[in-house]
Amino acid sequence: MRGLAPAGASSLSMKLENKLKLSAACVIAVMSLVAIGPYFLNAQVRGVMSELKRASAVERQYATMLTLLADAEAAERGYVITGRAEFLQPYNAAVGLLPALRTNLRERHTGTAERMVLDQIETLTSKKLDYMAQVVKTRDERGFEAAQQLVDSGRGKTYMDQLRSLIGEQVSDYALHRADLRETLTSSADRAASLASIATLADIALIIAVLFAANRGLRQRLAAESRANEASEQLRTAAAVAEKRNLQLLGGGDMLQALELAGTTDESAGIVARFFHRLLPGLSGSIYLYRNSRDVLERKASWGTADDAEFIEPLECWALRKGSAHDGGHAHALQCGHAGASDAALPRLCVPLVTQGNVIGFITLQGTALAAPDSADDRAWILRLAEQAALALSNVELRASLRLQSVIDPLTQLYNRRYLDETLKRELNRAQRRGTPVAVLMIDLDHFKRVNDTFGHEGGDLLLRSVANILKQSVRACDVACRYGGEELIVLMPDCGLDSAAERAEAIRAAIAGLHLSYNAQVLTATASLGVAAYPACGGGPELLVQEADAALYAAKRDGRNRVVVAGTGAVD
Numbered sequence: 190m191r192g193l194a195p196a197g198a199s200s201l202s203m204k205l206e207n208k209l210k211l212s213a214a215c216v217i218a219v220m221s222l223v224a225i226g227p228y229f230l231n232a233q234v235r236g237v238m239s240e241l242k243r244a245s246a247v248e249r250q251y252a253t254m255l256t257l258l259a260d261a262e263a264a265e266r267g268y269v270i271t272g273r274a275e276f277l278q279p280y281n282a283a284v285g286l287l288p289a290l291r292t293n294l295r296e297r298h299t300g301t302a303e304r305m306v307l308d309q310i311e312t313l314t315s316k317k318l319d320y321m322a323q324v325v326k327t328r329d330e331r332g333f334e335a336a337q338q339l340v341d342s343g344r345g346k347t348y349m350d351q352l353r354s355l356i357g358e359q360v361s362d363y364a365l366h367r368a369d370l371r372e373t374l375t376s377s378a379d380r381a382a383s384l385a386s387i388a389t390l391a392d393i394a395l396i397i398a399v400l401f402a403a404n405r406g407l408r409q410r411l412a413a414e415s416r417a418n419e420a421s422e423q424l425r426t427a428a429a430v431a432e433k434r435n436l437q438l439l440g441g442g443d444m445l446q447a448l449e450l451a452g453t454t455d456e457s458a459g460i461v462a463r464f465f466h467r468l469l470p471g472l473s474g475s476i477y478l479y480r481n482s483r484d485v486l487e488r489k490a491s492w493g494t495a496d497d498a499e500f501i502e503p504l505e506c507w508a509l510r511k512g513s514a515h516d517g518g519h520a521h522a523l524q525c526g527h528a529g530a531s532d533a534a535l536p537r538l539c540v541p542l543v544t545q546g547n548v549i550g551f552i553t554l555q556g557t558a559l560a561a562p563d564s565a566d567d568r569a570w571i572l573r574l575a576e577q578a579a580l581a582l583s584n585v586e587l588r589a590s591l592r593l594q595s596v597i598d599p600l601t602q603l604y605n606r607r608y609l610d611e612t613l614k615r616e617l618n619r620a621q622r623r624g625t626p627v628a629v630l631m632i633d634l635d636h637f638k639r640v641n642d643t644f645g646h647e648g649g650d651l652l653l654r655s656v657a658n659i660l661k662q663s664v665r666a667c668d669v670a671c672r673y674g675g676e677e678l679i680v681l682m683p684d685c686g687l688d689s690a691a692e693r694a695e696a697i698r699a700a701i702a703g704l705h706l707s708y709n710a711q712v713l714t715a716t717a718s719l720g721v722a723a724y725p726a727c728g729g730g731p732e733l734l735v736q737e738a739d740a741a742l743y744a745a746k747r748d749g750r751n752r753v754v755v756a757g758t759g760a761v762d
């Protein structure tokens with residue numbers, strides 16, 4: 190059972206797996222975006238930073254250029270006034286540094302408009318430097334006045350003013366450009382922060398959704414698994430119950446089959462006890478049946494640890510009083526008087542054995558298994574089994590009584606000739622096999638016809654019944670007294686030698702002769718003749734035993750009646 194995968198649970202776990210896969214894919218996608226986002230943002234920021242760096246450098250270089258030109262101009266003026274060479278140092282420095290500065294600026298200028306402005310500045314710078322060189326040369330060659338006149342011409346100032354204006358514009362443009370770049374940088378940083386926050390929030394939301402879905406799925410799966418396990422458990426229990434019921438049914442069938450073969454009530458009770466013990470493990474019990482007198486019940490069989498009383502009166506069992514099953518052994522239950530002391534506290538169930546409205550006895554069961562959860566089902570089955578057992582037990586009694594009727598002579602209640610024939614054969618075989626003796630007494634009432642004639646047939650019947658009673662009282666339990674036919678009777682005596690048989694025959698003869706029956710105000714008396722034969726004493730085979738006894742009886746009649754003749758020896762009396 191355990192191996193069976195619950196279909197609901199497996200489809201549920203597939204759904205859950207798909208949901209989790211989808212959620213995991215979403216989380217991975219969002220995380221990837223979060224991971225790639227900074228890269229793009231960083232690339233953008235790097236671009237802005239580099240441009241910022243370039244703009245700053247260009248701005249600085251323009252400022253340096255302007256400073257160098259201004260310093261060079263001041264040096265030129267100082268030299269014109271003083272004529273001292275050390276005043277030219279800033280000028281020389283500017284002349285030396287400006288070409289490299291210009292080259293540097295050209296390299297940093299990528300745009301066409303920028304380059305055009307730079308071209309203009311370079312042109313003006315060259316003109317300014319050439320002019321200053323001319324002033325210095327004039328000072329050197331023609332003296333202060335000439336140089337001063339050149340300065341006063343204002344050309345140098347014009348160049349310088351134009352340069353200041355152009356470079357100043359550039360510096361100012363670059364300052365604005367840098368301000369723009371800083372703004373871009375700030376907004377990029379803001380975007381990056383917003384993106385990171387959104388991504389983090391999205392991640393958190395997704396993770397919460399995944400956890401919620403997983404948790405919900407897990408709970409559904411656990412519930413489905415629990416339902417599946419419950420169903421599986423119910424199935425297992427139902428299968429176990431069905432198997433148990435099947436075994437009980439089969440067991441009940443076996444019991445009925447065995448009971449059909451039972452010959453006696455005792456045997457049947459033993460069979461019922463054995464099957465109850467086998468089919469209801471853990472329970473002990475007893476079977477009680479009414480005796481013929483019906484004033485007492487006898488324990489016919491018991492099993493397990495049962496120690497109920499051997500004989501009980503009907504009022505001692507509540508099942509018999511109620512005529513239905515009785516639960517005993519519980520704290521508040523009515524206690525049956527037949528319960529043994531050792532198991533009085535155990536749960537107990539008494540079931541009357543009823544057949545065709547007749548209570549023939551009861552079965553009492555005890556044991557803790559009666560308090561088990563499925564005991565209600567067991568109880569119903571026990572009641573059915575008890576019904577079947579009751580029927581079987583009464584059938585056995587019926588069969589035994591029918592069988593008895595078929596072998597019993599109705600007038601004398603002695604066994605009939607049919608039974609004698611069966612028994613005789615068996616006893617003779619046994620005697621021969623074991624080498625033990627067996628004797629036969631043949632009895633014939635003397636002048637019985639006269640009795641009939643004198644007292645009527647009923648008188649004759651009375652005499653026959655009285656003689657039969659004498660026989661029943663005179664023989665042992667193992668002897669078989671039969672009515673052989675008419676007024677002829679036979680007693681078969683196993684394990685009885687010739688002498689003992691002759692003695693018994695004589696006692697019977699005397700008892701018959703001593704009969705004084707009153708019938709219709711008259712006294713009825715009788716005598717009988719008896720022939721006795723025994724195996725092996727008489728010498729013939731066992732099959733000749735009846736013939737030998739008959740011959741002895743004939744001899745007794747012939748010799749005057751009312752006597753016993755032993756085969757081969759002559760009369761005893």
Ligand SMILES: Nc1nc2c(ncn2[C@@H]2O[C@H](COP(=O)(O)OP(=O)(O)OP(=O)(O)O)[C@@H](O)[C@H]2O)c(=O)[nH]1
Pocket residue numbers: 600633634635636637638639641645646647648649650653674675676746750
């Ligand atoms: N009342 C009665 N008479 C029976 C029964 N069976 C046989 N008889 C009678 O028993 C008598 C037997 O008579 P017989 O065979 O002539 O023998 P007997 O009169 O006993 O004479 P002996 O045997 O020679 O002493 C017959 O009259 C039968 O009718 C029976 O069941 N009841």
